[in-house]
């Protein structure tokens with residue numbers, strides 16, 4: 001080839017921000033390997049393993065022999081079981097073919113965005129946000145339009161917030177309950193948002209990964225209001241299956257073939273062992289609701305104790321399993337603060353600049369999905385650590 005390449009543009013990956021909490025997790029694991037006692041409140045994952053019946057089903061499947069590829073859109077058995085869940089639990093009738101199995105909800109976003117938006121499209125989301133949202137949007141060649149939310153709207157997206165956007169958008173991404181504040185969109189607002197998006201031809205993406213984890217009121221699915229948008233969900237959180245890498249997306253009928261083509265090419269299929277075991281998660285409600293009661297207890301305890309220690313939460317969470325706490329009176333750098341907290345008192349948490357770069361960044365996020373004993377110990381360590389600092 002005679003042509004010498006002179007184009008020295010940055011690779012796409014160079015534009016992507018690190019997921020800071022994963023850096024903290026690495027350091028926490030390294031300290032643990034050195035023999036330090038670490039309480040993990042950094043990563044958003046349940047302390048409990050997958051339900052017993054799920055693990056048993058996986059064991060049986062392994063003993064059964066071959067674990068090959070499945071259909072690109074997922075095993076019909078699992079898709080039908082999820083449709084049954086929507087009928088029985090949410091009261092909405094969804095054709096099982098519209099339910100697509102994905103490699104965690106992370107893959108669901110990629111399939112949903114790529115199948116419904118043109119190149120360079122703009123997607124609105126509320127800050128503070130789950131860090132992977134803007135990073136995924138950018139990596140795919142779309143543009144995040146970040147709209148700053150506040151306590152009055154539960155740190156959530158709203159029609160008013162969308163109206164305040166200075167640029168036109170093509171899609172809107174919502175998450176209720178949200179990460180990192182645990183705030184929920186009010187039922188009326190969800191109704192307004194779905195109508196607003198439908199009337200203007202905007203694609204609405206609803207991340208429902210924290211459904212099943214609510215403390216103040218019942219969470220609502222977008223499917224109760226509209227069939228136009230994408231509903232993205234996962235077995236990671238309520239079902240305690242983060243490492244199984246399995247989720248699902250409810251796809252509008254006219255986008256199904258596009259999702260299938262993308263799925264065939266990008267992933268071939270989602271993990272088969274997880275697909276075989278996941279249906280059993282729906283029958284483990286007693287076991288899983290026991291974990292939710294534990295999170296509720298942790299939430300109540302931390303809502304009482306963290307403000308006394310000097311770590312006031314930005315809001316009382318409606319759901320999920322996080323508290324997003326203000327550290328502006330303690331530090332100018334939440335990352336440094338988290339590193340010191342980890343090194344000096346053995347409590348790992350996530351820095352707020354992962355979730356926002358604006359005025360809500362001077363925060364840290366604690367995950368309270370661990371055991372109650374760990375949460376009590378963490379509060380004790382933090383009280384001693386911060387006490388020794390004043």
Ligand SMILES: Cc1ncc(COP(=O)(O)O)c(C=O)c1O
Nearest residue numbers: 044104105106130179234236247
């Ligand atoms: C709001 C939100 N959406 C999506 C995900 C991705 O989860 P997974 O890919 O494990 O389903 C997470 C993980 O923390 C999250 O907090």
